[in-house]
Ligand SMILES: *[C@@H]1O[C@H](CO)[C@@H](O)[C@H](O)[C@H]1NC(C)=O
Ligand SMILES: *[C@@H]1O[C@H](CO)[C@@H](O)[C@H](O)[C@H]1NC(C)=O
Ligand SMILES: *[C@@H]1O[C@H](CO)[C@@H](O)[C@H](O)[C@H]1NC(C)=O
Ligand SMILES: *[C@@H]1O[C@H](CO)[C@@H](O)[C@H](O)[C@H]1NC(C)=O
């Protein structure tokens with residue numbers, strides 16, 4: 394029974410895929426000239442429609458380094474790689490941290506991380522004492538600061554600090570000028586309690602995803618409130634009956650807080666319900682998901698072979714069965730449709746694409762199921778579009794494209810639109826966030842700089858998810874980014890890091906299932922250092938998508 398499968402594997406992996414030339418990647422402007430699509434020059438402005446994809450097939454498995462946390466990558470003879478992890482990291486890509494506190498008992502204290510072996514220590518909560526945090530001696534020595542007086546309570550471990558005038562806090566550590574400016578990003582005061590008066594955990598507490606804050610001077614081996622992630626005010630982690638949670642702190646604003654701070658969107662680790670997720674926050678649609686016609690999503694039947702990781706290669710048939718070619722011709726013309734943008738099939742009658750791909754003066758149709766736009770293929774399906782739904786808050790400014798997302802409702806024949814086949818399938822809507830640095834795939838019918846024409850061949854490439862914080866740092870995109878966008882690609886500005894077709898899919902895989910995670914949107918030039926590609930962040934639009942699919 395196994396034999397046919399093995400034969401298929403050998404047969405496919407023996408294929409040498411034609412190698413694409415490796416041009417330097419740049420964005421081009423797609424100008425529509427009557428029925429002809431004219432690709433003209435490139436420009437760095439953002440209103441351009443990018444239809445570029447990257448083709449550098451010589452990227453090694455260790456470049457970019459797939460090993461995290463300074464792990465060293467070794468190329469294996471098999472063509473794969475192996476990560477040699479630095480303590481205390483473990484895992485195939487050194488992505489996990491060994492739980493150094495697992496067997497440690499810290500009594501009345503917290504197990505916190507340290508830089509050196511054994512990578513932990515017990516930090517006792519006063520009045521308990523090192524090393525075991527079991528012995529207490531209230532007021533000896535006095536834990537009260539700033540002239541506060543320590544008063545013993547009834548038990549050996551109870552005490553209170555009577556603070557000098559204008560000082561407060563459990564240890565009188567909070568001075569009269571302890572307040573935060575703006576949204577508190579520069580706050581370095583000593584408040585260590587949340588609005589609900591829970592004591593903050595040290596930032597190096599073993600269960601806190603410290604890596605996220607590493608290298609930030611204001612975050613360290615202390616439990617003072619901070620705002621390291623651009624939230625609306627200082628906050629901290631707390632231990633709520635054994636659950637790691639977070640909450641805002643009772644730090645005073647120095648002046649009346651302004652209201653013009655960008656709304657908070659700390660995506661990592663801090664879910665809206667104040668819960669903490671080790672690296673993913675579950676995305677539960679607030680409304681019921683739309684009922685789907687297709688039986689399944691996110692599965693391919695082509696990826697039996699594990700291709701080597703390299704940028705821009707031709708796709709195998711049925712490797713991206715959700716890939717759609719979104720085609721246009723000017724309204725009223727009887728010319729043929731031509732490829733305009735990419736799209737992603739998310740159900741029999743629904744295609745997700747970018748809002749900037751939509752032009753009211755055009756008639757649109759879609760093609761799917763093939764890997765070459767110019768070849769006839771019985772696996773192809775062509776469908777008309779019944780309705781186009783652009784996000785209500787889609788905005789195009791010289792700075793960025795906001796909420797760059799749209800849905801195409803396909804025209805049904807006898808109640809059906811696309812037929813579910815091996816080559817035509819839907820990608821799943823995500824239910825979880827993927828961690829940063831996840832390797833995901835973009836695909837599309839791109840163009841190369843030399844040709845200035847759309848490649849008829851479906852191409853794909855690997856990109857890494859980049860943290861929002863990093864992408865919003867001043868030397869990258871700064872405040873041009875909002876929470877409707879996300880970054881993926883390579884910071885080093887490699888030639889293989891450019892965008893796929895506008896509107897096309899960025900899919901991430903988990904347990905053999907592919908999720909549509911980004912829609913190719915925009916970027917500032919291509920292959921430039923610190924200018925990775927920008928994608929519409931699909932997780933932000935789950936409710937919007939479900940609502941439109943249900944209503945239509
Ligand atoms: C459209 O294309 C034609 C032929 O290539 C050219 O002569 C004309 O100037 C173009 N129009 C615009 C608006 O670019
Ligand atoms: C392709 O990638 C390799 C390895 O990263 C690099 O040495 C080479 O210069 C790249 N080619 C082009 C045209 O950028
Ligand atoms: C405490 O604060 C009040 C109001 O700011 C001020 O008038 C007073 O002098 C302060 N007391 C001390 C001891 O600094
Ligand atoms: C450190 O955190 C502050 C806010 O507390 C932030 O403004 C700054 O960008 C962070 N620095 C680094 C290196 O992450």
Ligand SMILES: *[C@@H]1O[C@H](CO)[C@@H](O)[C@H](O)[C@H]1NC(C)=O
Pocket residue numbers: 727728
């Ligand atoms: C479009 O239709 C008109 C008449 O309806 C015809 O004269 C013309 O040749 C057609 N053009 C094309 C490109 O088919």
Ligand SMILES: *[C@@H]1O[C@H](CO)[C@@H](O)[C@H](O)[C@H]1NC(C)=O
Pocket residue numbers: 773774775776810811812
């Ligand atoms: C789907 O299958 C039906 C029945 O075989 C066929 O009539 C229809 O044309 C197919 N749809 C597409 C878009 O190919």
Ligand SMILES: *[C@@H]1O[C@H](CO)[C@@H](O)[C@H](O)[C@H]1NC(C)=O
Pocket residue numbers: 785786937
């Ligand atoms: C559009 O923006 C407005 C104002 O911020 C907001 O109230 C509304 O919910 C947004 N619409 C959608 C569909 O997100």
